[in-house]
Amino acid sequence: xxxxxxxxxxxxxxxxTASLPDIVFMLLFFxxxxxxxxxxxxxxxxxxxxxxxxxxxxxxxxxxxxxxxKPTRNLQKTFGSEPRIQLNxxxxxxxxxxxxxxxxxxxxxxxxxxxxxxxxxxxxxxxMGIVSEVKQELRKASALKxxxxxxxxxxxxxxx
Amino acid sequence: xxxxxxxxxxAGSMADIAFLLLIFFLVATTMDIDTGISRLLPPMPEEExxxxxQEIRERNVFVVLINKDDDLFVEDGFYDVNELKEMTKEFFLxxxxxxxxxxxxxxxxxYFGTMMVSKGVISLRNDRSTSYGKYIAVQNELAAAVNxxxxxxxxxKFGKKYDNLDPLNEAEADLIADAKKVFPMAISEAEPKxxxxx
Numbered sequence: 001x002x003x004x005x006x007x008x009x010x011x012x013x014x015x016x017t018a019s020l021p022d023i024v025f026m027l028l029f030f031x032x033x034x035x036x037x038x039x040x041x042x043x044x045x046x047x048x049x050x051x052x053x054x055x056x057x058x059x060x061x062x063x064x065x066x067x068x069x070k071p072t073r074n075l076q077k078t079f080g081s082e083p084r085i086q087l088n089x090x091x092x093x094x095x096x097x098x099x100x101x102x103x104x105x106x107x108x109x110x111x112x113x114x115x116x117x118x119x120x121x122x123x124x125x126x127x128m129g130i131v132s133e134v135k136q137e138l139r140k141a142s143a144l145k146x147x148x149x150x151x152x153x154x155x156x157x158x159x160x
Numbered sequence: 161x162x163x164x165x166x167x168x169x170x171a172g173s174m175a176d177i178a179f180l181l182l183i184f185f186l187v188a189t190t191m192d193i194d195t196g197i198s199r200l201l202p203p204m205p206e207e208e209x210x211x212x213x214q215e216i217r218e219r220n221v222f223v224v225l226i227n228k229d230d231d232l233f234v235e236d237g238f239y240d241v242n243e244l245k246e247m248t249k250e251f252f253l254x255x256x257x258x259x260x261x262x263x264x265x266x267x268x269x270x271y272f273g274t275m276m277v278s279k280g281v282i283s284l285r286n287d288r289s290t291s292y293g294k295y296i297a298v299q300n301e302l303a304a305a306v307n308x309x310x311x312x313x314x315x316x317k318f319g320k321k322y323d324n325l326d327p328l329n330e331a332e333a334d335l336i337a338d339a340k341k342v343f344p345m346a347i348s349e350a351e352p353k354x355x356x357x358x
Contacts, residue, residue: 017175024178028185035189048196049296053303057194119194124293128286131295139204148296149196 044069044086049124050153057147062115064104064143066097068130069123083126085134094133101141121149197299202348220262222251222282226298228289241297248305252278252343269338272317281346302347309343 046069057063067086071079085092087100105113118138122131138146224244225233232239234247254261262280269275282302286295310322314335322339325332 018171021171021174021178024175024182028178028182031182031185031189035185049293051197051296051300053197053300053307054195055198057196060194063194117198119196122292124291124296126292127288128290128292128295129288131292132286132288135201139201142203144201144203145198146201147194147196147198148299149194150296150300152195 040065040067040086040089042067042086043071043075043089043091044084044123045072046121046123047125048121048149048151051148051150052153054150054152057117057119059115062108062112063117063119063147064101065119065121066100066134067121068126068134069121070125083123083130085130094130094137097134097137098141101138101143105143115145116143117145117147118143119147119149197296197303199299199347217263219260220279220281222248222262222280224282224284224298224302226286226290226294228287230291230294232294232298241294241301244298244301245305245308248282248302249309252280252305252309254278267342269341271335271338272313272342275342277342281348283348283350285350299347303345306343306345310339313342314339 044067046067068083069086070076070081070083071091079091085094085097087096092100101118105116108116120131120134135146138144223233223235227233232241232244234244239247251261254264257264262278264276265279266274267277284298284302307322314320314322314325318335322336325336327333327336
């Protein structure tokens with residue numbers, strides 16, 4: 001008891017929280033600077049395949065993304081479970097890709113247009129038929145730099 | 161009229177507001193870095209031209225087929241994906257100058273001097289029903305084979321792996337370009353068609 005009395009007698013000084021907002025603001029600015037806004041709502045579920053020979057995609061402003069996969073579960077009632085293409089926020093057909101590429105190109109700086117990369121985020125269970133169609137359309141739109149989005153595979157042999 | 165003393169604004173809730181903003185940005189933003197296998201698609205042919213003008217001999221083509229059941233057919237039989245990398249490397253290197261592996265030609269580069277390089281081309285073909293996962297697995301193995309060849313080449317000549325070369329460093333950028341000339345990522349993909357697979 002006496003111990004408790006002692007501490008309560010002295011009285012714990014309150015920590016000064018005046019600098020707390022500053023700290024939080026600092027964190028806030030850090031996140032604002034380092035991150036990119038989520039632009040699209042995914043309407044298809046995509047689990048990209050694993051690979052080892054992957055490279056990082058620099059400069060997000062040069063990258064346009066095409067998603068291909070099954071519609072998400074709540075959308076399957078209306079759109080079925082066949083793999084679909086998603087451009088920006090909507091489902092699309094291969095024919096729409098050319099317009100998509102053109103409009104993405106127009107948004108870019110003129111110097112950057114040649115470096116435009118199309119990132120293909122495709123579910124690993126999708127069949128190649130639709131993927132080939134998309135690739136053909138990309139060739140027609142002469143968006144030739146592509147990137148098959150994939151996750152880093154951890155080499156099990158290296159771990160052992 | 162006595163001037164009223166300006167009251168200090170209570171900044172106690174400032175932290176709460178800042179936290180709120182912070183959490184909003186945490187939720188609304190993405191931090192994940194996009195990674196993947198980069199490829200360059202061949203440009204669309206201008207007209208209906210038959211691209212047989214540059215005749216490639218059969219021994220110089222490394223045939224890789226994936227059928228609708230995701231079976232992998234390489235050159236003369238069915239193989240596992242794990243075997244593909246070694247086969248590809250052997251095809252390009254052709255250490256014993258075998259008749260059925262790729263031919264070689266002389267190539268002179270600034271960094272590697274004159275050496276014999278392969279004329280080989282990988283022909284990758286898949287069925288419409290092949291799964292994308294399998295396709296990427298095969299693409300990955302082919303890329304791994306070429307990267308390993310480049311690694312070995314650079315390690316042998318300069319004691320530094322190709323992967324560790326810095327493209328921003330001028331001399332190393334030239335080295336990268338030369339290594340690419342010696343071992344190009346020569347993957348040709350046929351127009352999609354039904355490879356079939358019974």
